Amino acid sequence: MKKFDVVIIGGGVVGCAIARELSRYNLKIALVEKETELGSGTSKANTGLVHSGVNVDNTTLKGRLNLQANPLFDRLTFELNIPFVRNGSLVIAQNREDRQALLRDLDEARKNGVKDVRWLSREELLGKEPAINPDSLGAIYAPSGGIICPFEYTLALGQNAHKNGVVFFLGNRVLKILQEKDRVLGVETERGRLIAPYVVNAAGVFADEFDSAVDVPGIKTRRGQYLVYDRDYPVQINNTIFPRPTEVSKGIIVTPTVHGNLMIGPNAEEVEGKDSLETTAAGINEVIKGAQKLVPDIDTSAVIRMFSGLRAVASSDFVIKSTKKPRGLVLAAGIQSPGLTAAPVIGKLVVELIEELGLGLSPKSSFQAERPSPIRVGDLDYEERAKLVEKDNNYGQVVCRCEGITRGEIRDAILAPLGAVTIDGIKRRTRAASGRCQSGFCGPRLVELLKEFASISPLEATLRGGASRILKYRSKELLFKAGEKVEDL
Amino acid sequence: MKTYEIDVLVVGGGPAGLGAAIKARENGARKVLVLERDFEPGGILNQCIHNGFGLQYFSAELTGTEYAGRFIRRAGQTGVEIQTDTMVLDVKPSREVITSSAKYGLQRFQAKSIVLAMGCRERTRDAIQIYGSRPSGIFTAGTAQRFTNIEGFIPGRQVVVLGSGDIGLIMARRMKLEGCEVQGVYELLPYTNGLSRNVVQCLNDFSIPLYLQQTVTSIYGGERIAGVTTQKVDKKQNPLPGTEEYVPCDTLLLSVGLIPENELSRKAGVRIDSRTGGPLVDQNRMTTVPGIFACGNVVQVHDLADDVTVESEIAGLAAAGFAEEEPPGKKARVLVGNGLRYVVPQEIELSRNREEPLLLFMRAELPRRKVNIVISQGGMEKLKFPQPFIKPGEIIALSVTSEMLGELEIDQDIELKVEGGG
Ligand SMILES: Cc1cc2nc3c(=O)[nH]c(=O)nc-3n(C[C@H](O)[C@H](O)[C@H](O)COP(=O)(O)OP(=O)(O)OC[C@H]3O[C@@H](n4cnc5c(N)ncnc54)[C@H](O)[C@@H]3O)c2cc1C
């Protein structure tokens, strides 16, 4: 039986941010994630925006946390060595009604302290972003809006927490929150019990699924679909372009990603089921139409990827609190948008809640805030690159030809702490297979590299864990077994 | 980083690159170097273990690997240097080339002329927007071919093939030969996209059903693909509501088009023809950047390796003879008229090479019987080539002899179009 001070359920951005904040103190902490890779839930499939705080309601928790969190990102991303750009956000007035409402929102944003926020006239707007619909009447401009790679961000939080002593249990599902006499005892997992007086539920859309977790509101899922474009797509914008938000969402957005691809989405649709990650004709068409209102030239000629993500909706706000019954349980649930932005502050808030419950906190002198940057060969100039390859020739061999990712980078992604064990894991860490051929060329090589560096045989290699195997049989296997029923593994 | 001087530098070691290199070497180029990203030269042919190669060029029926093998041997005999495990990162208009390799580190080359021969890549699920979930088990046909023929694994046992391109047809048969159940080949258009011989030899001979004017509109399955929805389409290729059918499968292979791989060509500053997706070339396969040539699938997606070889020899010969000092002659444009999708080359210098026949490659827009391909200048019909049958899936190659060339005005654009037929 393993004993900890705190067990965190869920290795999304929220769970990982909480783990990192807790790892600043002398505590024994465990994080349990059901998938084999961190960030496999909502944290991998979203818009990747660090919201400026324009259009937030500061009477809500999510609004306040957004406002507090945005200014922290320069330092955080520096410490974690992850790409982050304050590319600016523009909320477009498409008609006079929008304009009136947005001018009010601008006042509000100023009062809320959104940095350098201002109004752009139509001319200023089109000067800044020539691809925008010329019928637009102006926009709120918030230079502090930013873009981030949501996966690398989640992973880096996790890796930094790991370095500071948090124990990670990956590919292990929490079945139950254990309690006795209204006190939390720990969790029951697929692979045994973890004992701890404090448990944090950061299980995303699944946060309402633990037998004994009382006080957790039922979670609904609201899906959003996206399209990502080739980096060479001629329609280009620099800022993140928003329409005026609706009651339920910030609307369909046009944005560059931190890796330089144009991305559009998401729509917002209630769906049944916590794995309803399909894309649909209706949803994708809605996204394209929505995006075209902002940037009319957008079409589908250079789409390289469609995907969707699920917002966990518990109420209209985040649910971050300790439960009365059982004592010792802290919820970080219903973390819908802007959860990616708010995560670092959610982490701090959860630490405070645990402290209030009675856990003594003493800062750990050995805490290291930095997570070293992985080597990114593409960021080097040719001379630097030549030197690197001289030192380690694995960085000379290009495996993914679309994104130019080398064998060395893929090796590092696999061998790093909390390393990649799936094809998607390699892809999210390195961008190999995320380019225009979508693994057509490098897929077979990635399978080989998983074997070489993670000892995962090709027949066991998966896209993203579970039954998502890439290859099912050896060649000739079905012929030798002709007539017999071949067992599906 | 050291700089190496090269006479003819070839990017890509597939049949196009090898053919061009050998021809250049045979025609006086002293230092000829082929740079290949993979561990072996041969390009896509290394995974083509089926036969049907070389019928035209060698008058012999070879497998793809045998076909490539002949060129690899000849490259050795003629003194062509091949450097494998070497990715070309950058080609500059000044003909400077930067490469990266585990074996050789980073290298810089300065070439007198360059031949681009990077081949093509396959169109993906997202490029054609098939909706649904995102499970494993979805492959482009070429990737599945590599897994099956080179790595020794088969992706699954119950297979749906979308698209009737040649690779799809060949892989349908290959899966059947491996003991898989092939549910069928689904094609959006009313006709197949592959060679007629592949439809016969790969589908008919193996009783694999072909469903024309049908497509896959959605994908199901959480972790591994469990099935697809197929739907009939109308004349405008829109899915017809009410025709949905669920077809179970654990593998979906896509053969929905090839796209010339021109990222390097763009870096080199060569103009791309939006019709072919490849560099705009003249009859010597010179691109719009002097001294940079291109051939093979990077220029246009070929059906037959034999045609690739013919084209590569044109490029190799011209690359060997390229001299910067010589001012370029005046070029006439080759215009694409009715009934054709594209013509290669897109420009010709009619004053040059008049003793050699001029080869024109083109694709038809639609299948038609008993047509004439007409070459005209300034609205005047000049030459006529009768064709018993044309279809988009089979390249039409016309050889314009030197006598015929005499009929043409030297400075005027020529136009090609399809006339007559049904
Ligand atoms: C379409 C969309 C767009 C968005 N865009 C933005 C944006 O631009 N900016 C922004 O700030 N926010 C955005 N968000 C919100 C943001 O993505 C989420 O708030 C955030 O990712 C939630 O993180 P999480 O850790 O709570 O959830 P998740 O990432 O889902 O993590 C929960 C984890 O718990 C694990 N888990 C579940 N059950 C168990 C169990 N029983 N045992 C063990 N592990 C378990 C899951 O596998 C999962 O990894 C967007 C959300 C969506 C859906």
Ligand SMILES: Cc1cc2nc3c(=O)[nH]c(=O)nc-3n(C[C@H](O)[C@H](O)[C@H](O)COP(=O)(O)OP(=O)(O)OC[C@H]3O[C@@H](n4cnc5c(N)ncnc54)[C@H](O)[C@@H]3O)c2cc1C
């Ligand atoms: C699956 C398949 C089946 C086919 N079946 C037949 C058939 O039955 N009969 C027939 O006659 N023809 C067939 N063909 C057609 C024929 O094989 C191709 O037309 C021919 O291989 C194209 O030759 P290529 O040299 O242009 O391209 P490729 O063979 O693709 O070679 C291009 C080479 O360039 C290399 N390269 C690309 N980028 C770089 C870079 N940046 N640096 C270094 N190297 C690079 C690649 O690694 C590759 O080796 C088939 C083609 C395919 C794809």
